Amino acid sequence: MTSIGTGYDLSNSVFSPDGRNFQVEYASKAVENAGTSIGIKCKDGIVLATEKIIASKLLAPGKNKKIQTIDRHVGVVYSGLIPDGRHFVNRGRDEAQSFKSLYKEPMGLEGLISRLGYFVQAYTCYNSVRPFGINAIVGGIDDSGSHLYMVEPSGVYWGYMGAATGKGRQAAKAELEKLDLPNISCKDAVKEAARIIHLVHEDNKDKDYELEISWISKEETNGIHKFVPNDLLEEAKKYAEEEAEGRNDSDSASGSDSDSDEDME
Amino acid sequence: MNHDPFHWGRPSQGTYGDYNYNIAHASNVDKSNKSNSEFPKMHTQQPMITGTSVIAIKYNDGIVMAADNMGSYGSLLKLDDLQRIIPVGSNSVVGISGDISDFQYLERLLDDLEVEDSYDMENENLKANHLSEYLTRVMYNRRSKMNPLWNAIIVAGFDDNDELVLKHVDLLGVAYSSPTLATGFGNHLAIPLLRQKVETEDDAAKLTKEEAIKTIKDCMKVLFYRDARSWDKYSLCVIEKSTKSIKIEKDVKVEGMKWDFAQHITGYGIPQQ
Amino acid sequence: MQKAIPSTEYANEIRSEPIEHRFNPYSNNGGTILGIAGEDFAVLAGDTRQTTGYSINSRYEPKVFDVGDNLLLSANGFAGDSTQLIKVFDNRLKWYHFNHDKKLAISSAARLIQHMLYGKRFFPYYVHTILAGLDEDGKGAIYSFDPVGSYEREQCRAGGSAASLIMPFLDNQVNFKNQMDPESNGTKKKEIRYLSLDEVIQLVRDAFSSATERHIEVGDGLEMLIVTKEGVRTEYFPLKRD
Numbered sequence: 001m002t003s004i005g006t007g008y009d010l011s012n013s014v015f016s017p018d019g020r021n022f023q024v025e026y027a028s029k030a031v032e033n034a035g036t037s038i039g040i041k042c043k044d045g046i047v048l049a050t051e052k053i054i055a056s057k058l059l060a061p062g063k064n065k066k067i068q069t070i071d072r073h074v075g076v077v078y079s080g081l082i083p084d085g086r087h088f089v090n091r092g093r094d095e096a097q098s099f100k101s102l103y104k105e106p107m108g109l110e111g112l113i114s115r116l117g118y119f120v121q122a123y124t125c126y127n128s129v130r131p132f133g134i135n136a137i138v139g140g141i142d143d144s145g146s147h148l149y150m151v152e153p154s155g156v157y158w159g160y161m162g163a164a165t166g167k168g169r170q171a172a173k174a175e176l177e178k179l180d181l182p183n184i185s186c187k188d189a190v191k192e193a194a195r196i197i198h199l200v201h202e203d204n205k206d207k208d209y210e211l212e213i214s215w216i217s218k219e220e221t222n223g224i225h226k227f228v229p230n231d232l233l234e235e236a237k238k239y240a241e242e243e244a245e246g247r248n249d250s251d252s253a254s255g256s257d258s259d260s261d262e263d264m265e
Numbered sequence: 266m267n268h269d270p271f272h273w274g275r276p277s278q279g280t281y282g283d284y285n286y287n288i289a290h291a292s293n294v295d296k297s298n299k300s301n302s303e304f305p306k307m308h309t310q311q312p313m314i315t316g317t318s319v320i321a322i323k324y325n326d327g328i329v330m331a332a333d334n335m336g337s338y339g340s341l342l343k344l345d346d347l348q349r350i351i352p353v354g355s356n357s358v359v360g361i362s363g364d365i366s367d368f369q370y371l372e373r374l375l376d377d378l379e380v381e382d383s384y385d386m387e388n389e390n391l392k393a394n395h396l397s398e399y400l401t402r403v404m405y406n407r408r409s410k411m412n413p414l415w416n417a418i419i420v421a422g423f424d425d426n427d428e429l430v431l432k433h434v435d436l437l438g439v440a441y442s443s444p445t446l447a448t449g450f451g452n453h454l455a456i457p458l459l460r461q462k463v464e465t466e467d468d469a470a471k472l473t474k475e476e477a478i479k480t481i482k483d484c485m486k487v488l489f490y491r492d493a494r495s496w497d498k499y500s501l502c503v504i505e506k507s508t509k510s511i512k513i514e515k516d517v518k519v520e521g522m523k524w525d526f527a528q529h530i531t532g533y534g535i536p537q538q
Numbered sequence: 539m540q541k542a543i544p545s546t547e548y549a550n551e552i553r554s555e556p557i558e559h560r561f562n563p564y565s566n567n568g569g570t571i572l573g574i575a576g577e578d579f580a581v582l583a584g585d586t587r588q589t590t591g592y593s594i595n596s597r598y599e600p601k602v603f604d605v606g607d608n609l610l611l612s613a614n615g616f617a618g619d620s621t622q623l624i625k626v627f628d629n630r631l632k633w634y635h636f637n638h639d640k641k642l643a644i645s646s647a648a649r650l651i652q653h654m655l656y657g658k659r660f661f662p663y664y665v666h667t668i669l670a671g672l673d674e675d676g677k678g679a680i681y682s683f684d685p686v687g688s689y690e691r692e693q694c695r696a697g698g699s700a701a702s703l704i705m706p707f708l709d710n711q712v713n714f715k716n717q718m719d720p721e722s723n724g725t726k727k728k729e730i731r732y733l734s735l736d737e738v739i740q741l742v743r744d745a746f747s748s749a750t751e752r753h754i755e756v757g758d759g760l761e762m763l764i765v766t767k768e769g770v771r772t773e774y775f776p777l778k779r780d
Contacts, residue, residue: 069384093384097377214386227386405618408563409661433595437565438618441588443596452593464779465597 045217079166080134121155168200318451357422393422405438568755575678655687
């Protein structure tokens with residue numbers, strides 16, 4: 001970023017001479033250091049997961065949920081500034097509600113994400129506001145199947161088979177690419193999600209985290225966005241830990257790392 | 266003064282110009298084909314397509330409720346497959362009679378409420394007592410705007426403590442609860458029959474589910490016999506406290522009717538052996 | 539909807555106007571209420587029947603409420619307005635506590651209710667309101683209101699459908715109107731004295747069972763809330779259900 005300090009980064013709605021909007025790029029910085037969130041498109045639905053960093057030991061475990069619902073069939077998870085995410089979700093809820101009020105049927109994912117894209121983009125155009133400091137992964141099922149999108153602070157959104165954002169996004173993307181998407185079942189994807197979050201957290205070990213996983217599946221939840229049941233979550237956590245141990249074992253077997261026992265939980 | 270026989274007594278046009286018909290409804294011109302902008306804004310003054318009675322009774326382990334599947338347009342059978350008992354979440358059902366467009370509006374409000382409740386993906390917080398209070402407020406506020414939702418509603422289900430709730434709300438925002446409830450014609454035809462079985466909460470505590478269902482079915486039969494704007498197909502909702510279940514059976518038919526010549530029916534004319 | 543009205547004997551002169559069929563936002567839901575103040579207590583009682591027209595909606599729908607701060611409130615008439623009024627009062631009382639952190643005196647509660655009622659002077663709450671409690675000296679107090687907020691402190695007051703049946707009885711039995719001192723041989727009025735709680739309860743029960751006999755909208759049950767310096771307690775007595 002060669003133009004930093006030239007004054008072109010102080011406001012939205014102002015381009016730098018080389019055609020960049022620095023405020024938007026800074027917003028992405030806010031995302032890059034936040035807890036990792038991923039979304040997986042499966043053959044029967046969508047799985048969302050997030051690594052929720054525990055800011056204080058006093059926070060009640062199991063409360064303070066981060067994954068949210070936009071409509072019965074749509075879930076969101078985001079990395080970045082939580083209040084920005086809340087504002088984003090509220091707008092999604094309003095859009096979904098007014099769509100259903102008008103057309104009786106639930107809002108399609110394509111339509112919803114396009115409205116949300118416009119909404120986020122608008123915050124890059126005015127100097128009285130700042131862009132959203134989040135990358136939001138929006139997933140859901142409508143009558144044309146399951147969809148997974150990720151919206152960035154610029155307002156751009158892409159459809160994904162596997163999406164990852166936050167601090168551990170690079171490692172997570174590498175892991176997601178190894179999966180057989182989108183032919184994986186939701187049930188398997190829950191376990192893989194747990195594994196990936198567990199894996200990418202290793203770079204952030206000094207902080208505690210809580211795993212949160214939700215899904216929208218035709219077979220498992222009747223197309224409704226729900227947190228995965230507790231027993232499945234526990235099973236997934238166990239799988240993630242076993243996988244991590246296995247990996248460490250094989251690592252130490254090959255003698256690559258001497259301090260691998262440190263990585264054990 | 267104008268001496269034309271059709272305008273006798275009015276100020277003469279020559280002197281005073283055109284007569285102002287707006288004075289005291291004095292118009293003799295049919296305004297029906299003009300834009301009605303000179304009329305004040307109209308609110309619902311009468312229901313259009315309507316649903317007839319909803320009835321409900323408490324028994325020792327819950328509530329049985331029924332409402333037929335008809336929507337009438339005056340004396341025309343306009344809709345014959347209309348569900349008027351709708352579940353709201355898994356703790357409540359709502360049975361609605363009266364104007365069907367208002368019913369569908371309420372259906373929308375309740376669906377929004379349900380979606381908002383589901384934002385919390387872990388608990389269902391929306392219980393029947395909240396619902397009845399909400400509907401009472403909606404109905405009262407609309408009546409206070411002189412623009413009522415033309416309905417009578419029966420709410421049934423469970424409250425925060427999983428206790429039974431059975432409440433009636435009408436278009437004025439008047440709410441009440443009782444072990445037997447009915448809207449519309451049911452108030453005159455079904456309530457006496459229901460109260461014969463259940464006069465007090467103590468009676469309700471003695472009534473079995475089977476008896477309650479039979480009583481409601483009998484009432485639906487009487488209503489079909491005697492209420493001209495009723496139908497023999499109806500929804501039957503059974504709420505059970507011990508299992509915390511709410512089941513809605515659709516398309517139940519009125520059974521065991523007698524349409525013989527009255528002479529052969531017990532209760533008419535000469536007593537039968 | 540339109541109707542054609544031949545306005546004069548000239549047959550071809552036709553006036554046309556919409557039929558006036560106004561929605562009536564009120565209904566009368568029957569019932570009656572009664573408040574009596576004693577020396578160190580007050581009672582507020584109401585029957586539990588709710589009606590519309592000739593129909594009994596419910597045999598047990600309470601309309602006398604303990605609203606907190608040792609105050610009893612009941613609004614009798616149109617049940618929609620009654621619940622609304624009490625709901626609004628509940629809310630105002632809550633905010634009074636937030637803002638001032640002290641108990642609402644009954645005289646202040648009465649003035650507040652006047653404002654609430656008069657605030658809807660041109661679309662009134664169609665209710666007869668009675669407030670009961672203890673005053674600053676610990677003496678029983680009854681305040682009664684007309685639908686638009688005119689109010690007065692009294693020793694006793696009946697409201698609602700059977701008010702006109704009960705009120706003269708109260709005049710005679712509580713304020714000893716038209717009663718003479720038996721000793722004086724009809725020359726001296728009977729001296730006014732406070733009634734005991736037992737006497738008052740019996741009086742209220744008699745008033746309601748008599749009103750039940752004579753008024754179709756009254757009956758089913760009598761719910762009596764009694765306020766003393768110890769707090770509020772409730773008593774229930776069945777009435778005839780016919």
